Amino acid sequence: MALIEFEHVFKRYPGSQTAAVEDLNLHIEAGEFLTLLGPSGSGKTTTLMLLAGFEALNSGSIRLNGCAIESLPPHQRNIGVVFQNYSLFPHMTVAQNVAFPLSVRKVPAAAIATKVAAALEKVHLQSFAERRPNQLSGGQQQRVALARALVFEPRLVLMDEPLSALDKKLREEMQLEIRRLHRELGVTMVFVTHDQSEAMTLSDRVAVFNHGRIEQLASPQMLYDAPANPFVANFLGDNNIIKGRYASAISQGLDGARAAIRVAGGKGLQGRSCNGKSAALDADATLCVRPEFLQVAAHADGLDTPNCLDARLLDIIHQGDHWRLVVSVGTTEGGAPEAAPQWFAKISPRALPPGLVVGQGLCLGFRPEDAWVF
Ligand SMILES: Nc1ncnc2c1ncn2[C@@H]1O[C@H](COP(=O)(O)OP(=O)(O)OP(=O)(O)O)[C@@H](O)[C@H]1O
Numbered sequence: 001m002a003l004i005e006f007e008h009v010f011k012r013y014p015g016s017q018t019a020a021v022e023d024l025n026l027h028i029e030a031g032e033f034l035t036l037l038g039p040s041g042s043g044k045t046t047t048l049m050l051l052a053g054f055e056a057l058n059s060g061s062i063r064l065n066g067c068a069i070e071s072l073p074p075h076q077r078n079i080g081v082v083f084q085n086y087s088l089f090p091h092m093t094v095a096q097n098v099a100f101p102l103s104v105r106k107v108p109a110a111a112i113a114t115k116v117a118a119a120l121e122k123v124h125l126q127s128f129a130e131r132r133p134n135q136l137s138g139g140q141q142q143r144v145a146l147a148r149a150l151v152f153e154p155r156l157v158l159m160d161e162p163l164s165a166l167d168k169k170l171r172e173e174m175q176l177e178i179r180r181l182h183r184e185l186g187v188t189m190v191f192v193t194h195d196q197s198e199a200m201t202l203s204d205r206v207a208v209f210n211h212g213r214i215e216q217l218a219s220p221q222m223l224y225d226a227p228a229n230p231f232v233a234n235f236l237g238d239n240n241i242i243k244g245r246y247a248s249a250i251s252q253g254l255d256g257a258r259a260a261i262r263v264a265g266g267k268g269l270q271g272r273s274c275n276g277k278s279a280a281l282d283a284d285a286t287l288c289v290r291p292e293f294l295q296v297a298a299h300a301d302g303l304d305t306p307n308c309l310d311a312r313l314l315d316i317i318h319q320g321d322h323w324r325l326v327v328s329v330g331t332t333e334g335g336a337p338e339a340a341p342q343w344f345a346k347i348s349p350r351a352l353p354p355g356l357v358v359g360q361g362l363c364l365g366f367r368p369e370d371a372w373v374f
């Protein structure tokens, strides 16, 4: 049995035309690190608020350990919460801030002292107990907020963009800190971010939200390697997209179903099929391929794949360990060049054809097994 079960949860804020969360079905396993990832307004915070009990749902149910919790007030749910802006009490010391959840639970003073010391030790802030929040750095304040969420030993900790106010270096340090705490304490964590690299660093599984619904729920690697649809393919990592029409029935390749699409200019391209047998001939189709899977050559015979597109080089940027090429694809026939999709290629220094100049024609290639057709 999952620790948390959302079943057909629906939430619309009063006065709002659209649902913030729509038919949400989500099971969270005990001990897992689950991240809710998605664009602004997609329902991530609302989902946490419903779980914590700060918002009420309109229909559906949420169960914790098999028991419905919709009617339990927040403090009876035994859930630790960390928000984006730390929300520490400015007039209290670090120790008093961390002690707060214990005081409201009427824990005896001696036990509070022991638990606060242990919680501060976990986040490496033992020597800061007597300081006030304004005497701490952003990262230290965030660690106090974390200690305060952990001090009453909740079985579940919710974190809503807790690191977004920190600079990059501190943010990466705190990500490792949170990973360590999750590993050491074995507590279930539900984390919200719209930073995909943060989601990939921390999570066992990631739920990709869009318009109040989950587009896909899977491990970071699955989301990256086998996205369920173009939205997920684009949201995680860079992706190149070209639209076309199904050109043949779906065939069975060694690594699963294959589909061929025809793009502007009549060219046929093959990729792995995401629709199984359901796609009709001539229906709209989208092909996605990641920049790291593109090959570049001056002529098509320089590529080791039949998937080949004519392109024009728009820019070439040295990024240390690789070159980033900006190209427009499919500009040779039909449509105006400015309407052509812009693609990125990530090319290792050894694979870069010599003497490339901006404005020249190129051939782009990719293997069918490295592309997805939706
Ligand atoms: N208190 C509220 N009253 C009315 N509408 C709200 C309220 N809170 C959120 N919404 C709406 O509900 C939808 C989902 O909001 P939510 O805060 O859950 O998004 P989010 O994914 O957390 O976004 P962000 O990444 O910007 O924090 C949005 O359309 C938002 O405008």
Ligand SMILES: [Mg+2]
Pocket: 044, 045, 046
């Ligand atoms: Mg939010």
